[in-house]
Amino acid sequence: MDAITKEFNRLEKNGSFDKYIDDVDELIELLQKTRNTIDAEQLAILKSGCTSWTNKMAESQKDIYGALSKYAKALDKKFKTDIEAAYNPNAFPPSGDKLLDRAVAMHLIRDGQFQVADKLIQEANLDIPEALEQEFMDMYRILESLKQKDLGPAIEWAASKRDRLAQSGSNLEFNLHSLQFVHLFTYPDGTGTRLALEYARENFAVFGDRYLADISKLMCAFLFQSNLQSSPYASTFLSPSAWDDVAHSFTKEFCSLLGLSPDSPLYLAALAGAIALPTLLKVGSIMREKQTEWSSENELPVEIPLPPSFQFHAIFVCPVSKEQTTDENPPMMMPCGHIVAKDSLARMSKGNPNQRFKCPYCPNESIPNQAIRVYF
Ligand SMILES: [Zn+2]
Structure with a gap:
């Protein structure tokens, strides 16, 4: 390099x-x-x-x-290396191009590159609602304010979504107010503590039920205001990453309320592809040597482990067939509480949904019709 x-x-x-x-x-x-x-x-x-x-x-x-x-x-x-060797054109369905265009356009919107996204949407004739783009414009406007250390727009947004944020167990609104308090408290000219106290009086009451312990902690900082640096409050009040953290959690909550993941799926897919590329190239060269082909659709020819940050869903491997469960072959729970894949259930009951069979893990018997699908 x-x-x-x-x-x-x-x-x-x-x-x-x-x-x-x-x-x-x-x-x-x-x-x-x-x-x-x-x-x-x-x-x-x-x-x-x-x-x-x-x-x-x-x-x-x-x-x-x-x-x-x-x-x-x-x-x-x-x-x-010729990376074409790791490319399988059959992995894309016939409508793949459209999906790819859509993924690129969505990525551009999420990345704040609205003009380029508009051009692509228009040229590729994509069906992406304008309202979604408007939402992301709003998100960038708020993030820009956060960069300028202005929490107003973010707090206003969080207050307008209070019920939905509370439903998902989010602490965002309180965290924004808490950062505003810290921001005022640590004003360099020394007038901040009075402003912080006024801010707390005005804004913290509504959070009293849920965040009393956090509010008490913020209030106790007044005792240490002359020597915050060596106080137990240094990590809360002088955290260098506080603004980045709050911007990150704002982005996450914003996307979550839109039903989207916090990171662009295209970015994650490209990154996962880059991690997988060396293995895929190796597989490609072995397949060429052995004159075989990558024939399985929607499935990689070998298992490629990705870092834990790339794992978003729990996966279930059937303890009987040792196969990973899928939508077509989902995990099924028997009345005894043990779980196997649907295909294994069918094999154990010889394909008869009313045939009694013994659970492979405990002495209980049941029939396939009693099993229920499990969602992880
Ligand atoms: Zn059992």
Whole structure:
């Protein structure tokens, strides 16, 4: 990677069109000067000016293209593998292109790149409600305020969604007020504690039932106001990540109320793909050697472990068949409380939904019709 970094730095240093633009400006100036009073002598000046400009332009471009070509060569040298080998065109259903366009457009909207998203929605003729884009514009407006340490818009939003946030057990609204209190309390000019107390009186009452312990803790900080740094409250009042944390939890709650995951699914899928790529390339080369093909649809030919942050749902592996359960073959719980996959249930009862069979894990007997589907 060192070679790539070196070439990238070189490209970054040389890869600017500033000099080129300066040269063009110079030429325009020269042309404008001579435009009205052109004669033979001036024409000669113009000609020599143009020649020197052309040379300078070629020179400045040479640096850029030189750096660009070296960077590309360094990349090619490092990444020799043809990643096409890991690509399975059958993995996409016929309607895949549309789904992919939609995923890209949704990613752009979530990323705040509304103009590009609009263009894609229009050109790919996608059906994404405008209201959703409006919601994300609102989210970015609020996040921008948070960056400026203005909690007002976020608090207003959280108050307007109080019931729904409470339903999902969210602490966001209180956390926003709590940060506002801390923000006032730690004003550098020393007037903050009075403002913080007033703020608490005005805003904390409504949270008394649910957050009394947290409010008490905030109030006790007044005892340590002269020496907050070495007090037990330092972590709450002087946390360097407090604003980032609250922005992150705001984004999460905002997306959750829209029924969306906190991270863009396209981003996660691309990241998971990057993690899986080396294994898939290896599988691809083994398959080529053995002249076999990746034939299974919607399923990878090998298991590829991903980090825990990529695991969003509990999975259930049937203890009888050792297969992972799916929507077609879901986990079923017998009256004794033991769970097996639906196919295993059918095998144990020989395909008869009223046939009694013994649970493979305890002495109880039941019939498949008594089993109920389990959702993880
Ligand atoms: Zn059992």
